[in-house]
Amino acid sequence: MLRPDGLLGRVVVDARARDVRTGxxxxxxxxxxxSLDAEIDFTGGWxxxxxASDPAEPRLESLVGDTVGSGFRRRVQAALPDQYEQATRLHLLLDDFPVATLVSGYALGAGGIHPTEEALERRTTADLCSGWRSGGTIMVGIERDRLIPVVxxxxxxxxxxxxxxxxxRPPLTAHAVRRARRLDVWSAGGVIEVDSLYRDSHVDPEGGETVIHEYTLRGQVDPVDFTIRAMVATPRVLPWVxxxxxxxxxxxxVGQDVRTVRPLVRAEFIGISTCTHxxxxxxxxxxxxxxFTL
Structure with missing residues (x-):
């Protein structure tokens, strides 16, 4: 998520996904x-x-003019149902737009630009997740200082x-935010082993890259019915205690069909026991x- 015109300019999205098989x-x-190349008016309602995509997908044009915030994933599912159902790389990239855009706003706070009182009220949702819980560090800071703290x-x-x-991955420019993901799967001992890394990072004006969020996931999935047998998340870098x-x-x-995880998480993983990222x-x-079937 690049800001070539400065902090308050457009956000240019350079998104890439790759399938690799190791012999x-x-x-x-x-x-x-x-790959996806996109442009978002961040200060104009996201x-x-x-x-545009490579390979080309003409139906993406129907998404232009709408926000990549609330409702974007539903619009993607409606506009490209086959991409959603087939769990394609294109869908994975589009699915990342809402939260990646949210995280890209970190650059503004880090650069000393804070939301107006109206925008602060709109963006402040208590108990949205573990970090934004009532009485927690970030909520106390917002109530005290009337701005979103930056860590x-x-x-x-x-x-x-x-x-x-x-x-x-081209070098990041000043004020850029990058989301890096890796999902490795392999067969061992009669199960599918899963290893995943997730990282959001930010680059300051001097070129220093620091981590905003980072998790790893390790688990096992049944190769016959795709039931999740084990799953453990390890937080490595997070902003609030x-x-x-x-x-x-x-x-x-655990016990869920991995193919149903998207709607399941969307519907049930809410509140202070969860994390948006x-x-x-x-x-x-x-x-x-x-x-796994590649």
Missing amino acids: ADGDVEVRAMT TLRRI TGPEAPSLDADPDAWHS ECPAAAASASRL LNDQMRALADLPTI
């Missing part, structure tokens, strides 16, 4: 790649101004130690059957 001999085969996370470790796991408590919500996926990571587990 027993260690060879890496890139099976497919999908309005999608432009979007600077640790320096972002390089992802280049495992180059086969990541596609090319109340946030890590949400990691326990991952255990609620962990929810996004868990929702992406619905893509597992497609990846």
Whole structure:
């Protein structure tokens, strides 16, 4: 999520997803790649101004002019039902737009630009998640100072130690926010093993990249009926002391069909026992059957 025109300018989205298969001999085969190029008017209601994909998908044009906030995922499902049902790379990228856009707003607070009182009231939702709980650190800070507190996370470790796991990632420019995801699946001991990494990071004007959110997920899924047998979330970097408590919500996926995770999380993983960002990571587990059969 890039801001080439400065903090209050447009948000340019450079989104990429790749399917890779690793052979027993260690060879890496890139099976497919999908990319999105989009533009969002962040200060104008998060309005999608432009979007194009490679491979091309003409139906994306129907999303232009609407907000990428509330209701966007429902509109994507209605406009591209086959992409949703087939758990495609394109759908995964589109599914990330609402929360990735939300997180991109971190750049404004880090740059000293804070929401108006009206916008603050609109964006402040108590008990939305573990971190935004009533009486928690962030809510107390908002009530006291009338602005959303900004916490600077640790320096972002390089992802280049495992180059086969990541596609090319251009250097980030000032005020950019990046969401990096990895979902690895493999067969071992009669189950599908799952290992996932999720990271949001921000780049300051001097080029320093720091982590905003980071989780890992480890679990096991039945290869026959895709029932989740085990799932553990480990919080690695989160902004508020109340946030890590949400990691326990991952255990609620056990016994569920992984193919139903998207609607399940959307409907039931709400309130202070959950985390908006962990929810996004868990929702992406619905893509597992497609990846496993590549």
